[in-house]
Amino acid sequence: MHTQLFPxxxxxxxxxxxxxxxxxxxxxxxxxxxxxxxxxxxxxxIDAVKKAAADTLLANVRELTDLEKVDxxxxxxxxQDHAGAMGQVVAMMPNAEVVCTAKCKEILSGYTDTxxxxxxxxxxxxxxSIGENTLxxxxxxxxxxxxxxxxxxxxxxxxxxxxxxxxxxxxxxRFDDEMPLDVLMEEAKIYYANIVYPYGAQVARVLxxxxxxxxxxxxxxxxxxxxxxxPTILEAYKRWSAKKSENKVVIFYDTxxxxxxxxxxxxxxxxxxxxxxxxxxxxxxxxxxxELSTSAMDARCCAMGSxxxxxxxxxxxxxxxxxxxxxxxxxxxxxxxxxxxxxxGAVEEISAWFEKMQWTEVVPGVxxxxxxxxxxxxxxxxxxxxxxxxxxxx
Ligand code: FEO
Numbered sequence: 001m002h003t004q005l006f007p008x009x010x011x012x013x014x015x016x017x018x019x020x021x022x023x024x025x026x027x028x029x030x031x032x033x034x035x036x037x038x039x040x041x042x043x044x045x046i047d048a049v050k051k052a053a054a055d056t057l058l059a060n061v062r063e064l065t066d067l068e069k070v071d072x073x074x075x076x077x078x079x080q081d082h083a084g085a086m087g088q089v090v091a092m093m094p095n096a097e098v099v100c101t102a103k104c105k106e107i108l109s110g111y112t113d114t115x116x117x118x119x120x121x122x123x124x125x126x127x128x129s130i131g132e133n134t135l136x137x138x139x140x141x142x143x144x145x146x147x148x149x150x151x152x153x154x155x156x157x158x159x160x161x162x163x164x165x166x167x168x169x170x171x172x173x174r175f176d177d178e179m180p181l182d183v184l185m186e187e188a189k190i191y192y193a194n195i196v197y198p199y200g201a202q203v204a205r206v207l208x209x210x211x212x213x214x215x216x217x218x219x220x221x222x223x224x225x226x227x228x229x230x231p232t233i234l235e236a237y238k239r240w241s242a243k244k245s246e247n248k249v250v251i252f253y254d255t256x257x258x259x260x261x262x263x264x265x266x267x268x269x270x271x272x273x274x275x276x277x278x279x280x281x282x283x284x285x286x287x288x289x290x291e292l293s294t295s296a297m298d299a300r301c302c303a304m305g306s307x308x309x310x311x312x313x314x315x316x317x318x319x320x321x322x323x324x325x326x327x328x329x330x331x332x333x334x335x336x337x338x339x340x341x342x343x344x345g346a347v348e349e350i351s352a353w354f355e356k357m358q359w360t361e362v363v364p365g366v367x368x369x370x371x372x373x374x375x376x377x378x379x380x381x382x383x384x385x386x387x388x389x390x391x392x393x394x
Contacts, residue, residue: 071096
């Protein structure tokens with residue numbers, strides 16, 4: 001199966017309809033691993049797919065050319081969703097050189113036995129003429145791995161952007177104008193929050209470099225190809241990479257016998273007493289880490305609550321904190337809260353986590369033994385109001 005981008009340039013990737021767990025990222029709409037084939041005087045495969053999809057990729061390429069005719073395999077990124085199939089692909093394309101960064105070669109060789117592979121290591125800005133078209137390699141370190149690069153085809157104003165501008169969406173459509181834009185942008189935001197967010201400074205540098213290119217099409221390695229809404233996705237990346245928070249409070253909590261949930265609802269009441277603040281509240285065991293992180297990405301304040309289980313926050317609360325710690329969202333203020341029975345612990349642990357995150361607690365953690373009484377609930381409302389007022393501070 002293949003789809004034409006331009007005469008001589010086709011999508012030959014794999015649609016992963018059933019994947020729902022992409023190393024903990026919940027891919028509710030599935031995913032694709034996009035590979036592309038350029039048939040010019042030289043024949044070039046741009047990126048591979050995950051190992052299990054190697055046969056599909058090879059069959060898609062065979063529909064268009066003999067595998068022996070492939071001269072180059074460009075590997076923009078060694079992560080295994082794109083390079084897991086490289087072993088099989090290189091073996092079946094014996095005349096091809098693998099074109100990549102030095103770091104990519106190192107990582108490929110860490111995953112796969114690359115003995116006998118012909119590598120062509122390319123520098124940033126290096127070009128490769130393949131006939132009518134010229135490939136330019138643009139190093140994009142830490143967007144989102146150290147090996148990453150984009151490949152640009154000036155003659156077509158076409159940018160192969162690897163993970164950049166990607167979305168996890170399995171579909172029969174290949175182009176952005178064939179799917180509702182709100183769906184695509186929602187998935188692009190989820191992707192950015194969960195994969196790209198920590199690397200905002202590096203993304204900003206890439207966007208600066210891309211500003212000097214004429215771009216008529218962006219072909220990422222996941223999801224739909226951008227040809228109509230390029231300004232929309234570029235503007236979104238510019239906004240997201242600036243790591244600017246909004247007038248938003250997120251309330252995350254886990255509860256055992258509803259006490260912490262009752263407190264969360266009182267905090268919500270306090271937040272909502274302040275006009276102009278957006279609030280999203282999640283029971284962390286009823287949302288995925290993927291949803292929670294996307295909700296927190298542009299929040300300025302976070303209330304984190306948990307029941308105490310064996311002197312600690314619940315395991316799901318701990319997972320949320322670990323995940324958010326890695327993503328480094330620009331939250332500035334926190335509020336810890338929760339319930340305990342005979343042994344305290346959860347709220348203290350959450351406060352210690354705030355300190356590690358360098359988020360300022362608006363008040364000392366709010367705790368209750370067993371059920372929250374009227375005084376505790378009043379404290380929750382007041383703390384929620386304070387948090388909301390902080391959310392209005394730009
Ligand atoms: Fe889609 Fe970083 O791999």
